Amino acid sequence: MVPIVLVLLYALAHLRLVIAQATSNYVIFGGTQAVVRTRLDPIVNPGTYGTHVHDVFGGSGFSDNYDYNQLIQSTCTTMEITEDFSNYWVPSMFYVDPNNGSYTLMESTMNIYYLIRPGPNNDKIQPFPQGLKMLAGDNTRGTYNASSEEDQAISYMCLDYSNNHANDPDWAQRPNFFDHQCPDGLRAQAFFPSCWDGQNLDSEDHKSHMSYPIGAYNDGYCPDTHPVHLISLFYELFAPVGDFPYNGPGTWSFSNGDTNGYRFHGDFQMGWKDMSLLQQFIDACPAAQGNVADCPALAAVMDTTAASACQFGGQIVNEDIGDVSPIAALPGCNLPWDGNGTMPTCSGDDNPGFVDAIMPLPSGWIDMGCIAEGTSGRALTNVTFTGNNMTKAVCSAMCANEALPYAGVEDGNQCFCGETLMNGAVSSTVPQEQCYSRCSGNVFETCGGQQKLELLHNPNPTPVTLPLTAPTTIPSTNGSSSSTPSSPSPSPSPGSSGSTGSIQWVNSSCNKDGSSRALTGYTFASDQMSPSLCQAACAAKGFIIAGLEYGAECYCGNSFANNLGSTLSASSCSMPCTGDASTKCGGSWALSVFKSANTTSAHARKRAQRRAH
Structure with a gap:
């Protein structure tokens, strides 16, 4: 349990944040989904493998090494603002099995705050400069220093929506992991420095070009060495720890081996394509109190459906990260450390190579886009497969092996094959964001949607072998290996x-x-x-x-x-x-x-x- 004195000191340090939030304008890009999870860090480890796995949010152009001009060429973003191709990343969170020490990746989401915090001197707030890179937190820290702004900027909340824990210090916001279960999740928080030196977009340690304000890390005034006061950036990572049993200290671990929470950190690579949007947020959104819709300039380019449908098409490190089944060790040789003693190290070869995040379609197959299901039944009626490893490549292969030229993925785990489109279905596409369901075999790929097919075609299909376990065939009513699905269930009529x-x-x-x-x-x-x-x-x-x-x-x-x-x-x-x-x-x-x-x-x-x- 965290000492009561430390909890009280921490609460006082954060009181100004609560007050400032009530008086300054801000927007929250809420429930943001990761665009990819992989062991890359283009700021700290450009051009090579990162030291630990990250949850990466934002632009699909994320890679091991890129600049601003490359990033804004992203094809999509998981941010709800379509012009924001920035990347925001944090260490991934894992559950540690007490019986065998294995690690299971938690699929976290993130709220990203943009806040106007001019401080006591009412500093003029500036937008992020193009290409800015910055960090919050310290990947090597094992203790908490209450006088350090950098340490104060990392915090946690334990979520329990069913009970009232007001005035209970064991549930108060704190600088490290809680010593009890968090039924509705653990919220890991990082507040970035907001004072810039006005010259450098990065620095050797990736920190010196930025500074926390004087007086309060979240709402002070900028020092003379870093006179440019930027928009304040704040992360809230929601880790679903309540989905797993709590087994005492060591139950939760970040991908860097951190089992007490002090080593949580955040990275930011600026990638706003339309810089005027940030200036309009500063100048013309005084009523914004979290809701993006209250900032007209941002609301005009908000598209949550497109954000949900964004796919990462780049390369990832070729290694198991525990997203499908538990893994024996954290990728990158990260041993558990609770902050006591010297941080352990390990050695060994680290050259897993890179692989495409989305498996290419088999030769001859093309993706025709997102189409609507048939009006009176399924569009593709010859064979149906389902499986927890479904991807577009897997579905194409299964249909090719049935010598059928059309394949369609739907609802994340369904594959339909056919000789031609049936029951009123046509190949005319609908907006791609309507095919938003994540593939059961690859969460960073989309496989259709509700009554929407991602249509795949090869006029001359030949048998295909993929290095994947084939999906399960849905048994037909006559016991054969293929199935003719029934018509789609009708949508419920308006009513109760x-x-x-x-x-x-x-x-x-x-x-x-x-x-x-x-x-x-x-x-x-x-x-x-x-x-x-x-x-x-x-x-x-x-x-x-x-x-x-x-x-x-x-x-x-x-x-x-x-x-x-x-x-x-x-x-x-x-x-x-x-x-x-x-x-x-x-x-x-x-x-x-x-x-x-x-x-x-x-x-x-x-x-x-x-x-x-």
């Missing part, structure tokens, strides 16, 4: 309830939302939004509450958070859905809420299964 697969949804009520969000599990937006689309997405992510807002937005969760969710009058949820004008999809800060009649979510079932082991 509907079904998504085997999940029944009940229209609950109209509920209050706010800038901190009532439903925080997953979100996306679509110009084809409907209750069935939102319900399907929430069900696929393992959540039991689906909320629709402002006609085009979908929010998922298992309970209401942030003191939001109170019942509103039905008239507050009167905005037509963008994909079905006959149905209502919430309103302004108002959620049309549906609850699953299957009260145990897939997320909760998976958590229970892991706890049982």
